[in-house]
Amino acid sequence: MGGFKNCVIIRIYADLNYFLDKNERQSDIEVCFYGKRSVKDLIESMGVPHVEVHRILVDGDEAGFDHILEGHERISVYPKLSLMKESGENTCGDESKFILDVHLGKLAMYLRMLGFDVFYDTGIDDPEIARISADEDRILLTRDRGLLMRSIVKRGLIIRNSNPVLQAAEVIEYFNLEDSIRPLAICLECNGKIERLTEGSPEFDKAKKQVPPKVRDWCDEYYICRGCGKVYWRGTHYYDMVATILKMLGKSGGI
Template identity: 45%
Template sequence: MAKADFRFYAELNDFLPPKRRQVTITHLFEERAPIKDTIESLGVPHPEVDLILVNAKSVDFSYILADSDRIQVYPVSSADENAAIISLVRPQPLNVIRFVLDIHLGKLATSLRMLGFDTLYRNDYDDEELAKISSAEERILLTRDKGLLMRSLVTYGYYVRETNPERQIVEVMRRFNLFERVSPLQRCLRCNGLLKPVAKETIIDQLPHNTALQINEFHRCTECSQIYWKGSHYERMQQFIEAVLSSG
């Protein structure tokens, strides 16, 4: 029986059982298989992998595992320390950062929209649909389900570690270096549509009486027609946005 030694670095260890973290893992195998399949069989989703070295040489996901191979697997956070090595698994950078989120991340979806990011979310997306959307539209799939990230269609994806929504948004902002891309309060929190200014007189019959008397500036979603104005909720959103930006 052949064997290969694996070592996973940094946050890739989050996917491993405690006894396998930060240590060399000896993998026994009989049939030769692509290294991508073996990495995922050990628990690490391929979109989380940024660099694979086999016997100190960079390889891609199609590399066929061989007896006595020594494999080092690195995440995105290790890119700086491996800057001199060309990664053969890193996908092309996205020109536009867009997201699609699974059912567990509804509050994170609202936060991303509040900060201006194109974010698809529905509570009835199934896993196959999420993977197809991520692939077809080149959207980063954010999920709390590592099995979903292992679907072959998924190229751009990330497993959200935090469970608290306020920490999740900071985690995602840091992971994708989004702090300079923020464009707050440009999207509908309900449906993700873009907001456009709307004349008060054209919507006055849809406004609460006191709002119609006190507020003059309004925006409406181009998709679902939800109306927005700077009420008491606006100050709370501004405070939230400032707190997120200060964490960058």
């Protein structure tokens, strides 16, 4: 390979150290290359997805992902997490929408349980997931770094935990979503909105006929999904879900 070898010093801060080898964490790292290189290319070559980066400094000045490095620069890379925790605000906007890859089915169900709009389809591949994330402005949640490094993906998070309950708690904490939670307002099966039916209405009477006879004997409160028509009521499954929600939120009280 011809040309001169150029070297830069880069330091990755805070939570982004998760993506580095243990011997590179919390330290200055020398990276050498031939010719020129963009900041985005350099950062992602180290395993850090661009969507988790909030701030980049090159020789102390603010820089974007398209900034071209020529050698001898010092680069500092900061995560979004630090800004989010300091602001205390929901950073997803008024409507928090997600799309999850095919390996996070349990997390998709739990986020819907918490009332979030979640796109989840086991029949689509990574390019389609990335496209939907970009077209519908959905936050992409995955454990696959390569998926988050696709250039069209603008918002996303690598899920660190393997336990689905802890994964949901991780998402809530990272995006400061606790005030946006609307328990059991979204259908777990189709992602449609759930509404309570008015007792005595034709729709209520129709829904009541769909539930088991023993439930009709005691239950007078029914809910329906406006997407798929599924009927819900507060049976033992409801209290199981409430217990799961409390685990995700780290609470012991009622909802």
